[in-house]
């Protein structure tokens with residue numbers, strides 16, 4: 001038989017009925033109208049979940065920041081200065097409310113104080129969506145590569161194509177990595193609102209993940225393909241003539257001085273269509289199948305999809321209104337034009353240094369000039385979505 | 397992914413490390429620290445291929461629990477005393493979290509080792525998670541808890557309120573000034589490694605004891621990311637230590653960061669845990685006991701002390717002094733009393749203390765009743781409007797305190813208050829360590845050494861200045877802490893939601909005007925100021941006037 005010993009009562013907090021649930025009593029603010037975040041104007045009639053978790057988390061002294069920013073940099077700048085890009089949105093030149101002895105808090109009457117606050121990420125990204133989306137992508141990529149491995153799909157690759165993938169598809173990982181870390185993550189301290197900076201983080205996630213997808217794909221290939229050189233990608237990135245032009249542009253983008261707007265514009269608006277899609281879609285995706293490779297396009301395609309469907313989308317949503325801005329449309333258009341005039345020739349020059357890649361595979365992709373024309377017209381289309389004209393430099 | 401393939405994968409992604417060949421990235425954020433470039437190991441060993449699904453899985457658990465809490469009518473068992481303080485806490489914390497994300501690129505530039513950047517980028521992603529998941533939790537409270545006032549205008553409140561401003565140090569301090577001081581020492585080495593235990597472990601436990609098991613679900617999930625961030629900080633700290641020139645700056649920054657975290661976090665979390673709970677079991681740990689275990693033993697003794705042999709100068713004196721403040725000088729009790737004194741300037745309801753609370757305090761902090769008991773009895777007596785003023789304007793043996801210019805918590809341990817004329821202005825400080833922070837540490841030279849990247853303490857740091865000469869009713873409506881009938885206050889000094897028992901703007905009209913202690917201080921003659929300081933230092937405990945102290 002078992003003896004039941006008297007155990008000392010465990011010390012645990014006791015549940016108490018408090019009836020502290022919504023609707024239990026009536027008093028000022030107890031109604032359903034009081035149950036929404038009420039310190040900003042939603043972009044559309046219906047306030048979104050995304051807005052609730054992002055809008056106004058980053059304060060703005062032109063809204064409610066009664067006591068002002070409380071830490072400054074050595075040069076006196078504080079918070080998130082609107083001058084960290086030369087782009088302007090309506091209202092930014094209006095003076096900040098001056099607060100001092102007896103001034104009161106001077107809260108904003110008409111939200112928002114300036115045009116930057118009108119931006120919403122059309123992808124509505126926050127933590128829930130960014131993990132869901134990226135987890136789906138890694139699952140899909142892993143599965144595709146796994147299936148290919150089981151089906152021995154890599155055995156059909158020609159020697160030339162193996163070399164092409166180990167060097168060139170491999171080299172692309174570095175580009176995604178540098179842009180992901182040093183442009184998109186790098187700028188998330190700089191944007192004027194929480195919505196901008198959060199969109200930049202999500203963009204950065206896509207790029208860093210894509211870089212790693214390519215690196216791990218490269219690792220799988222070195223395990224699966226006899227003679228596949230897993231270090232060739234570094235050699236290509238460091239010294240292949242075809243890669244030095246694009247590397248120069250990528251590094252030069254990270255060196256842009258103190259302008260997050262130009263960095264994002266140069267990357268997502270100019271670099272991505274003219275070099276990113278040129279290489280990923282117009283070369284790799286177009287030539288893989290002809291060379292017996294059905295796997296690389298799925299890995300590349302995941303990154304391509306992120307750019308085309310998400311990263312470009314938020315960027316256009318952030319920049320297009322600036323060319324129609326009620327105060328600074330001309331200023332912004334001139335600035336954008338000067339940026340395209342600066343970056344288009346650099347990108348085109350880099351594209352041409354990549355040209356020899358088009359003749360490396362056995363089964364040839366479309367002609368380089370056709371690929372480039374496609375990239376150019378895609379770029380011109382993006383510019384027109386932004387309300388901008390293609391620059392004359394595009395005809396080079 | 398298997399362990400082995402994960403290790404291989406991690407090894408592989410090291411090949412991504414970038415050494416610029418044609419253009420160096422633009423350096424936006426400066427530091428006075430120097431780092432020698434040396435091959436380093438990524439301390440996080442995290443690959444996004446496993447990271448994203450792992451985080452998604454964590455999310456599934458959190459959101460599953462949220463649905464369950466609502467279906468299970470959790471709010472029928474939630475203590476209002478507790479949840480009211482969440483109106484303050486959850487208004488603050490999403491900004492520190494997102495600021496931590498924003499601070500990571502400052503480290504990319506300051507720390508030249510690309511191997512560390514991968515870990516910093518992962519931390520950046522984590523922090524976006526923390527900020528938005530907390531905004532979401534607060535939204536859920538707003539939708540399901542009996543009183544949404546204070547939640548529904550949460551970020552306006554936070555940006556308008558002096559408590560919010562105190563909390564904002566724990567955000568702006570991560571992203572402004574010298575990049576290493578801010579993003580590494582203040583954020584990672586001190587805030588995350590030492591103080592997140594009280595934030596993300598102690599507080600959730602207290603929430604659960606008050607019927608709220610959602611806060612623990614969310615915050616434990618947040619804390620599970622924190623160990624990664626601690627490894628980031630440790631790797632950077634070791635690199636900084638390897639250059640002897642950095643040691644003077646490390647000493648300065650550890651002193652500042654330690655003391656500021658103590659002043660700010662212990663004030664807030666100490667109050668929530670001791671005064672925001674209904675759980676008065678004698679065997680539940682007090683904040684002081686938790687502090688001793690997590691901060692003193694686990695952080696100071698187990699983490700900081702071993703770094704001494706690498707040349708780190710540890711602020712032993714300030715660690716001991718923080719304990720002295722909590723244990724002997726009643727720091728948390730003084731702060732809670734001040735919060736309650738100024739209830740009308742905030743946006744949550746503060747419950748009074750009962751006999752059961754008194755008994756617990758006396759048991760945990762012997763001598764508590766003699767110091768604070770009478771005042772809390774007065775608080776209860778004056779809780780419902782009945783022809784008298786709110787307690788701040790009634791005679792309850794309490795001298796309204798001056799604010800500390802540095803940490804912005806009032807100078808509540810009256811004997812420690814010091815004044816100094818800094819930047820042409822007379823300022824009060826809660827403690828010599830706070831005076832030193834403003835007058836010596838946050839300056840372009842430190843002990844004769846040029847520190848051109850050091851940040852500055854700026855802004856309207858004394859809240860009362862802005863409302864000097866204002867009527868209280870106008871102050872409260874200017875801040876927006878008013879309910880939807882246009883007159884009932886969001887804040888109340890009790891939990892009774894009967895509209896007849898609630899304070900309105902009309903009750904405030906007859907109060908004396910707000911006066912800024914700092915404005916008045918600066919109008920004093922030298923002799924008056926000296927007399928004021930001497931008197932102030934003789935005040936307390938519990939804010940008693942000098943002559944009332946026996």
Ligand SMILES: [Fe+2]
Nearest residue numbers: 493496523526
């Ligand atoms: Fe965090």
Ligand SMILES: [Fe+2]
Nearest residue numbers: 800803826830
């Ligand atoms: Fe202080």
